Amino acid sequence: MTASIFGTRFGNAPVSLSILDFAMAGKGYTAREALAGSIELARLADRRGFTRYWVAEHHAMPGVTTSSPPLLLARLVGETERIRLGAGGMMLPNFPPLVIAEQFGLLASLAPGRIDLGIGRAPGADMTTANALRRGQINAEDFPNQVMELIRFLDDDFPDSHAFKKSVYAVPGPRQDRKNGVPRSFERPPVWLLGSSGYSAQLAAHLGWPFAFAAHLADENVELALALYRQNFKPSTVLDRPYAIVSFGVLAADDEHEARRQAWAYSHSMMRMSQRKSFVVPTPEEAEAYPYSSAERDIIEMWNAKIMSGTGEQVVEQLNAWQQRLEADELMVLNLGHSPDAIYRSTELIADAYGMPDFGA
Template identity: 75%
Template sequence: MPLLPRHGAIRLKPALDDRDKGIKLRPPDFGRPPVWLLGSSGYSAQLAAHLGFPLAFAAHLADENLEAAVALYRAKFRPSAVLDQPYVIVSSGVMAADDEGEAQRQSWAYSHAMMRMSQGKSFVVPTPEEAESYPYTDREQQIIEMWDAKTMVGTAEQVVEKLNARQKHINADEMMILNLGHSPAAIHRSTELIADAYGLPQNISE
């Protein structure tokens, strides 16, 4: 499963003339980051196809739209100066931990924040303890369970199995992950576990 983009960067001349503005650009010429369109709907997919951009689909927000949107993007794609054929990036919410129960607790805390966001309230991610002790209404329980189902949760092996299955099903060119939880330590550990499960080097130069 490719984890890094294969399309090349676009070259762009500096927008400012440093002789006129007194600004020195270093380096004087630079490569523009790859251009891709992030979306979560069929409209986003059609726009990316029309512009000939790579599509990064936010499955962490709208996994229910993933399959149809990617199919629409591929069917409507127009080659451009940026890209000669469709290129699909799938962004997935994940939370891995040494213990499956801890991964679920962290994910539930994040889903709690998303539930509050849907109510127009502060969506700072609470601690797992705060999320567990919250007095949910039936409707709030439904909303948080809906959000929680969007995240791939478990041990590193379980999360990687789910990521691989999604990549194979969608035939994605690239997989992007968002580690969704409460504590920075848990988020860092999730990243570490998933990287180790894929056999990624500790140093990017390796």
């Protein structure tokens, strides 16, 4: 793997820091406002020295606006200069591998050396929506084969006996350069496997690929997954040693009480989702006034325990404690506030407390 993919540490920071974004539209905010907030957040992350800015894929969730990571990333290419941009991730069973190879080949051609492709096997939606996306044509159980087909399109290396060898290939991609009489110049984006259990950890280890674990969803599984990844890792032409990112839900505010209120509002939305209601983050005031049953409060407290909230210094202290425990190669933060302003301010405070530079100062 090229050195550029690895994170850059600043000051006394133990590891580099990155951003995961959902373009969340809290109650009272439009998709347009949420996306404008994400553009501003990407600019901030670029200016403050975050290593990468990844966009997640979700569908049929009114509180999450990232239904098409490649479209948002194409906009962010022109809004940033240094930061790596990527999908965290594309849900591979939702798409034919050729589609993803072409989308990310195009992005890699627009921003050479700055694009990451993270792939996962979850639908990013409920199963009814997943069926609408897939139309029964793609089987999630065939994920390893889909992964290998994606890589063969990105590298243009189907075996001679394969039906796609002669005339099916990704554009942009290496065969386009070759057919146009250009020395091979296409630089495919590095592919990351994502997961919240041991399945993708073991597949990433087998392939010798980098791995990203979603601790914001399942922090109870993170230690086992990283152990499986490291113990079973096989060096490859992609990577000579394990490299793992761990993502955490966070919310920092100038006032500790406000941070707790914002985090509680997000946990409220997760409680609603568990009740098969729409995922929308309410205002902190609405969440505070809600008449919780004891069962609902238990659900919220379970999700709330997964979020690192407080002042910037308090959040970074919690991140560092997890880092000492996990020895991750990189940390990624998902800011979980109600408003774009709260998410932006959280990122600023964490960057300050983490000792990150300001390239725009």
